[in-house]
Amino acid sequence: MMKIHTYRKKIFLLSFLMFSFWCSAQVTENQLLKKYEQADALSETDTEKSTRETIKLYQQSLKYQYKTLELKCLLTLGYNYDFINKIEKSLEYAKLLERRAEEENNTKLQVDAYRLQGREFNKLEMRKEALASLEKALIIANERKDLEAIGNIYTEYATIYSRDDDGSKYFESIRNAIENHQKIKDAKLKNYRLSFDYNIIGTYYDNKNIYDKAIENYKKSLSFSTENPIAQGILNYNIGNMYTKQEQWQKALECFLVAEKFAKDKPDLLAYIYDGLSNSYLKLNENDKSMSYRIKYKELQGKQDSEKYTTAQSVHKQIIDEKDKGFSIQKKLLSGIIFLILFVFTALFIINRNKSKKEYANYQKIIEKLQNQESLISAPVVSNSVTEKTTFSVPSDKEVEILKKLDKFEKSEGFKNKNLSLSSMSESLSTNTAYLSTVINANKNKNFNQYINELRIDYIIYKLRNDPQYRKYKISHLAEECGFSSHNTFTAAFANFAGVSPSNFVKFLSQEKLTSPN
Numbered sequence: 001m002m003k004i005h006t007y008r009k010k011i012f013l014l015s016f017l018m019f020s021f022w023c024s025a026q027v028t029e030n031q032l033l034k035k036y037e038q039a040d041a042l043s044e045t046d047t048e049k050s051t052r053e054t055i056k057l058y059q060q061s062l063k064y065q066y067k068t069l070e071l072k073c074l075l076t077l078g079y080n081y082d083f084i085n086k087i088e089k090s091l092e093y094a095k096l097l098e099r100r101a102e103e104e105n106n107t108k109l110q111v112d113a114y115r116l117q118g119r120e121f122n123k124l125e126m127r128k129e130a131l132a133s134l135e136k137a138l139i140i141a142n143e144r145k146d147l148e149a150i151g152n153i154y155t156e157y158a159t160i161y162s163r164d165d166d167g168s169k170y171f172e173s174i175r176n177a178i179e180n181h182q183k184i185k186d187a188k189l190k191n192y193r194l195s196f197d198y199n200i201i202g203t204y205y206d207n208k209n210i211y212d213k214a215i216e217n218y219k220k221s222l223s224f225s226t227e228n229p230i231a232q233g234i235l236n237y238n239i240g241n242m243y244t245k246q247e248q249w250q251k252a253l254e255c256f257l258v259a260e261k262f263a264k265d266k267p268d269l270l271a272y273i274y275d276g277l278s279n280s281y282l283k284l285n286e287n288d289k290s291m292s293y294r295i296k297y298k299e300l301q302g303k304q305d306s307e308k309y310t311t312a313q314s315v316h317k318q319i320i321d322e323k324d325k326g327f328s329i330q331k332k333l334l335s336g337i338i339f340l341i342l343f344v345f346t347a348l349f350i351i352n353r354n355k356s357k358k359e360y361a362n363y364q365k366i367i368e369k370l371q372n373q374e375s376l377i378s379a380p381v382v383s384n385s386v387t388e389k390t391t392f393s394v395p396s397d398k399e400v401e402i403l404k405k406l407d408k409f410e411k412s413e414g415f416k417n418k419n420l421s422l423s424s425m426s427e428s429l430s431t432n433t434a435y436l437s438t439v440i441n442a443n444k445n446k447n448f449n450q451y452i453n454e455l456r457i458d459y460i461i462y463k464l465r466n467d468p469q470y471r472k473y474k475i476s477h478l479a480e481e482c483g484f485s486s487h488n489t490f491t492a493a494f495a496n497f498a499g500v501s502p503s504n505f506v507k508f509l510s511q512e513k514l515t516s517p518n
Helices: 002-025 029-041 047-064 067-083 087-103 107-123 127-144 147-161 168-181 187-207 211-223 229-245 249-262 267-283 287-301 303-322 329-371 396-411 422-428 433-444 448-466 468-472 475-482 487-498 502-515
Strands: none
Touching: 029 047, 029 067, 047 067, 067 087, 067 107, 087 107, 107 127, 107 147, 127 147, 147 168, 147 187, 168 187, 187 211, 187 229, 211 229, 229 249, 229 267, 249 267, 267 287, 267 487, 287 487, 329 448, 329 487, 329 502, 396 433, 422 433, 433 448, 448 468, 448 475, 448 487, 448 502, 468 502, 475 487, 475 502, 487 502
């Protein structure tokens, strides 16, 4: 009996230990929801990381059957793919969220699912489907008396109607959005939504070149963004950009300086701000400050190289400080500084010499192509179908029509318009941004910005080689001539396309003409 009793105790103890291990091994839903909140917070600042982390959490939600976490992950993934313009993926998650939210009777997320579908259909210019989805969302949101959701839906309506020549439905929608968002009790959430609404109005007037109204609404948006540093950086930049378009350089400068303070943790925005500051100072004849920000702009682009160089300097200094401890501090510092200066100057000399050789070789390749009457722009990769490169297809007749219009656009030198954008170009070609972007990607093998920049650089290279007068122009004038609004953007695009800076290209070209027997 004693032996049987002992076995029972052992079995009970083993079972208890196994149950305890299982409980400790299984992570709770609350723990995963905390991780989800962190991943969701990264949606706009680091979308790639947010998506990666949310996919992991979604997989865990399915494994442990955590339904709340599952639905939240589906919503975040849908909006993340919307943010990076992967329309088909966004729609896929929106439809899955719709089905799962309906199964779980979660009307709040049903509203989000329909609203997201409406947004994606609008991007595809499927207006009928977009309006139908938003109508479903609005019915449920009204039943729930969810003021935030109702306002958000009207914001989506405004986005659809913003393309209409008659702006009555647009303003009716955005007015309804603001009225509902103003009733939100949570002050922080209310301010966030109102800031978004007025930013949309500012963008509407910006696209129509009504600058005073754009500035007025960007400032209203700014007044609701006191707790959102990134939004303050973006809005101050937008306002500065409006003043730039009106050539009010001092006001533009003041806005860019404020934007700079809020953009320290957002390098991509900071680069635009540095560009704006450099141009503003240049127009105000403060050349030293203009050059300073141009350098900052370039340093930001080469941040990794800069960090390596700083690390090398630090290590080198430590070696010098540790050598010859018998020397006095003054002597050690002096010898270190002298050595460092010599080292830096030698390194810079070697780097510049090698860079010059490389640039001259690239220059010769360009001249050789021009002499052989070869195109400088690389031949596009021809695809059998647009769907090979995109997540949705463009009708073949539309694709042919757009390609013909692009050919006419290139021949008319329409790329020289410095206010050209994907939106304005799609409007002038009587198509939509999604179709135009898709056709350019599939048939030109590059994105819209690369396509326009290459046309501009190709044009200015031709002018420099065939018209000696162009070699006398300043780089800023060359930039304006071919459609760039920024000296720095032109320089970077030229170097990226030609493998040589515009100033060195002109120098090599001038030297060639001087030494030519003709």
